[in-house]
Structures are given as structure tokens and as C-alpha cells.
Amino acid sequence: MRDERFCASNCPFTRAIGTIGNKWKPIIINVIGTRTVRFGQMDSIIPIISRKVLAEQLKELEEDGLLERMAYKELPPRVEYKLSEKGLAFLPILDSIKEWNCKYEVTPLTEAPGQKSRITYAADLIDRKTFVPKKIAKVATDAVIKD
Template sequence: MTNDTFKMDKCPMTRTMAILGSKWKPVIIYTVNKKHLRFGQLAAQMPLISRKVLTDQLKELEEDGILLREAYNELPPRVEYSLTEKGLALLPILQQMCEWNRQFEKHGEECTAR
């Protein structure tokens, strides 16, 4: 089954995971938060992700209506990413996931993605 097939499934959890179920998408959303970030800024805040994977994940999040990609007509070209209303609605869920980790993990380390 393709990811698009999962997005058409009757189960809301299956559809949600088809959109967010990668290793990096929740981290990207949590990193963008309520800011407008350029590709280089995102890459710098997420040093463990390759540039190719970041590019692919950003494209998929844009296609799914989670991220807005704004290209500015200037030299050098500038592109900024921000969350759509649909993406902003995910922030409380991701913050709860971080809180769950803090509650049950003994490491006590803070998330580096803000």
C-alpha cells in the first residue's frame, strides 16, 4: 500500500499517521513552531537530518497542508517555511508528547528543537 492509500483509510489514526508517521515530521513541525524559518535555519537546528531528507519531508508537509512555503522574488532567492492553521493545531499535541517524555523519562534533558 502506498502512503496515499493510507491517507484514504477510514481510520482517523491511520490517516493521521500517514501524514505525521515519519521520524522527522513531528520534529520539523515542533522546530518551526510559530516562526518563519529558512531552510538553512531548519537544517542548523536539526543537525541529525540530512539535507535531502529535510527537503523531502518539507515538500510532503507542504503537500499535506501542514507547512506553508513562501518564496520571495529577490536575489539571492529566499524561501521561508511556517505552519498553516492545520500545522499550528498540532503544536499542543506535540507539546503534550514532550511533557509525557519528561514525566516518564529520568534523563531530564530538554528538547533542542524549539
């Protein structure tokens, strides 16, 4: 959910955080990347977000001009999403955040021995150097951490 107090700030950085500064929007933008994606594809790529929250976030991204929504008059209904020019301009910023995290991450993902972990690699669905989309599929794995 958008924080309107941030969006109404006089500070450009604070306004930007008000627009994209929740836990789902950067992930959604990264998953869409340079391709056109359907709602169901995003729902399967990001399995830890509820369908309701995903729909709300997509609507806000569209309202903020980061996303374009294309609805087709078909049965069953088909809706596709792609990043706008403004959304595409945000991709290099996400790459910088990923590089920063890889360099300075203090606590990498660890689980207790025997604990099942659901790991999703949404950040690696597109080759950022060539901007060639990788095949959209459910990119997740179950791992059991051993002693």
C-alpha cells in the first residue's frame, strides 16, 4: 500500500520511496523486466504474495505510471502487464541494489538443519546485460538444509 505522506513530501527521494518503497513493488518490477507478463505468471513466480496484494500492487504501479495494463476482450478474460518507459528506467536501479546486496550482505540466507526452505530467484529472470528475458516458469526450489 502506498504511503501518501511520503508521496506528498517536498523531497524527491522521499516521494520516490513513497511510490516504490514497499516490499513488493521492486520485486514485481524486476519480475516483469522487459517482457509482457500475465497475472497468473506473476502469481506463480512470486508464490509468497497473495493474489489480492499482487492485484493491489499492480494497480498502484499502473496509477504511478510505472506499468502498462493491457486488457483483451476475450473469454476467458486476458490481462497482460509490461513496464512503461518510467518503469524500464527503474531496472538499472534494481541492478545496483542487487549488486550492493551481493557485496555487503551481512547475513546470507541460512536455515536450521532439517528445515525446509522455499527459495525463489525472482531477481535472476532476465539477463540485464543483453536484456534477453529468460523463459518464464515457476522459478523456485525446495531445499532441505543438512547438518
